[in-house]
Amino acid sequence: MRQTPEPGETTSVSSPTRSLTIADVLRLPVLVAGLPEVVSGERRLARQVRWVHVTELLDPASFLEGGELILTTGMPHPEDPTLLRAYVDQLADIGAAGLVIELGRRYQRVPADLVRACRDRDLPLIVLHREVRFIDVTQTVHALILDAQGELLRRAQRIQDVFRDLTLHGAEPGEIVEAAAELTGCPIVLENLIHHAVHCAPAGRPAGQVLTSWPRRSHGTPTPDRTAQSGPEEWLVTPLEHGGSRWGRLVLLPDEHDRPISPEHVMVLDHAATALTLARLAGHARWERDAHETALRSLIEGRHRTATEARTRAESLGLPVAGHRFVALLIRAGSRTAQDGFGDALAARLAAGGARALVGGLRPGVTGVLIAVARAGAWEPVAERIGRVAREELGADAVVAVGPGVADLGQVVRSFAEAEQVLEAIRPGASDRPFHVTSDIGLPQLLYALRDDVRIQQYVDRRLGRLIDHDERHGGDLIATLHHYLAEAGNKSAAAKRSGLSRQAFYHRLRMIERLLGHDLESGPQRTELHVAVMALEAMTGRSPEVLDG
Template identity: 25%
Template sequence: MQETGATGRGGARGGVGRGIGPRASEDRGRLDRQGLPVRQVLSATSLAAAEVLAGREGLERPVERLNVMEVPDILPWVKPREFLLTTAYPLREDPERLPGLVAQLADRGLAGMGVKMGRYLDDLPSGLLDVADELAFPIVRLPDHVGFDDILNEVLTEILNRQASVLARSEETHRALLQIALSGGGWPEIARDLSELLESAVLLSDADRTVQAAAGLDGLKGALRDEGILEGTTVLATDIAAELDRSGPGAEVGRGSVRAIGAPIRAGARLHGRILTVEGARELDAGDVIALENAATVAALVVTKEAAVAAVESKYAADFLHDLIAGRVADETDVATRASALGWQLDRPLVTLVAAPEPSAPGPDDDLTERTAAALRTAVLPGDPGAAVVPLSGSVVVLAGAPDTADETRRLASTLASEGRENAGRPIGIGVSRPVDGALELATSYEQAERALRIGREIAGAGAVAHFDDLGADRLLSLIPDQEELRAFADEVLGPVAGEAPDDRELRRTLLVLLEEHLNVAASARRLHVHYNTLRYRIDKLERLLGPFTSDPRLRLDLQLGLRILPRFRLVPPRD
């Protein structure tokens, strides 16, 4: 929009722009999208003879409009990013006001001031140039022979031409990037095409700062790391990400050997990542900022679209899994068709794993479940691309090809627990089923895995990994509805050693090892790392407290049951 002509008491003003822009202090560290820097304004033919008297460090301040000072009280009539032209006529009677006026103009975000000397003001007041230098506010002596109209016309024409060029280039970039989204492309295609359009390197990172797509970075990763833009070669530095999030599109990062601009990738209030372009042979300019902003918008659109598609697929997958574990699917052809659509391979021996992250608060935590599912997909799918990993009611169900041995199945479960814990930041409990021959037996398989998970948590607490085949008597104990009766039985059988005092825990552990070693004193002493005679003393003490368990098999069975029940209510030290 063009703004020209007289504007009230402020005198003549012409300009283009978006209305009131940000203050100059907010512009520092951001590449301007609209105006010309003061340095470029002074390259105009009408200003060829102009002289910078002070404030040279502010020559990069952006200029979007020009204004002419015709009244002493000019402050109500100025706008940010204006370059003020004056003959000092309004202050001819009181030129000592100029230093204070310059400070106020700088505070309002003006780009600088051009003064015609000689007619109304022979010399600038003392202190003016010092204030301008301190504030990096350019003070320019205008040529005597050039009228303000000449300066206004030439500079405003240049600003209009610049904006027209930026808009044309923005339209070209927008069309190219939008076509990526419409044709089903993703972040790698955005990085590739934007890199070609800007003739510079481009990278996109996710919300966790990990670089997910890049183009043109060959040979630059070391420099980006040295400049502090990257941590290593695949993670955006924390402070750089924070600066992009805070400043928005056009934020400049790196001013040493590498210069780059970036923008956050947002959809509404949700941050999906950041996009960064690194300056190459061509200097980054205002058009690049708009291109980058367009790319961030399209990247957010791609993420949103992918999330919507994933949500539909997840719903379809969850419905199918519900049908399988409820035994509502009896047709192998139907199973094969639906499984194939999801990329699952279910016509083979399978094992079911149910993983559940420990929530930080009661109630469902969808984000935690999704993060856990993503971590398990990363761990499972590279080695078993036909596996299914589906969030379901606060847990994650994995249908994987059955390993050859039970030990391999246990290792798989332990790996998934470790990967899930690292990604979710919380313990991950996992229950593992027995192998089944195919999809039509998954109802049984899921029930086994779910029971293993629940019982494992009861016995070992958060993060337990339990295999259905290892549950033993706990499977039967879990079916007893009266949990208080179970606890009373354990307290009654274990009696004096059922407490939590250190001596009680030591005796309970000794008893457990003895029973597991079938009363073999030598083997038990080795496991407990105690002397043979020390163990004999403990056995005598245990028999005084609990009865003659070394000679009474029924008492031994009761004690074994008590030791298995007690952890459900009071966790004990783990076994060797």
């Protein structure tokens, strides 16, 4: 394959964002004049050139460190194919960038055994068909390398300043990851130890594309001991550690144009890793809860651009999608004031029990949960467990509301909407059930949900206003009397016994109620209207009419 750049064509090697590569060197006029031809290692032209050596020695590996581009005329090369292969093996083993041979002095054409040996080791072999001055090549390339190193030092200072400022200003992990992606122009993902993508900065790509099949791809990428490329996709991976204990990792995905990973990329990930560790130690970064909250809000608000993006984001956080149903739950905190850490505690308890869920705070006092189950009825034990944890952590008056199961992530918004309706309808402390569903919403619960509606308040005032005023002026108990009567479906004897009054005293109060309201308490429709008003009053005040006079 002939690599013949046009005369005068130069490469943008002054770019501070990448190192000098073999492809860059081949585009330099000083080498273009030699009519370079790549005969081996065509896929390795993106290798970094750390230095250039001119040598005719047969054992150059003794003074090489790796990354060097070797220039030779081939004068001392042996004829023996075994010795030629040993020479190539030395260069490949030490990590030489490539081998450049100038034709004319020793060879008129490059030996087939040498080409075969280079191809077997995937070592770039470049043949120069015209003579060039090697000293011009070394001076030109070394000047560019030194310039790039100087610029890299300046860039390193700027990178350090960026992450130092983020740390000093208490940046959240998402901000740190976004900064790393902006500096490198590549997608960056922050993972926890179980390969969940806690934060993703896609660097202009669709997030769904970056996170496609994330758990599988991530599990197939080993974590190196320090920042290095790893796995079949050659991700740049940085382990996140503190005190000898690993708590996650930072992953950079190469850009779509196959530009090589540079020392600057390594620097950015190393500084980002330090900033993330400091943020974690500072204690203000909530890590996985933040990621789960963002994912839940995106599902509830329909912010995903495509169904694929929603699926890949959920899967990257450990929520299985294929073959699963989804159930939304909302937890309203009870009377306990200490609610910090509830999401973490709940998530830990669910994970310990094998439940697959997203957990996050949606607004003050309300936590959202989205569980994935393989079978339609499998959500109930999980909901019971959530109810127990909520009561333990948030108080006995905590409320857990459950939406209907749905078969698609796109329908999750409906499940959360119905769970919200249940949550609004259940009065704290009104039930000892671990969770509530839509079928639990009867008339009292509906009135509780509508207690702030002006029309309900006006209805109560029209039906019971006179009784309320009378009780307030005289310290009476007519509202409680009416409540007992209606609760016993008009059975006066049972109502009198329930109220603790004599039948005569109870009957007297009923006649007073009829006179004040202008209603016939023997009328079924009128009793129904009054019963609704009494239940609405209870919903509005939060107290049973039996104790309103207390």
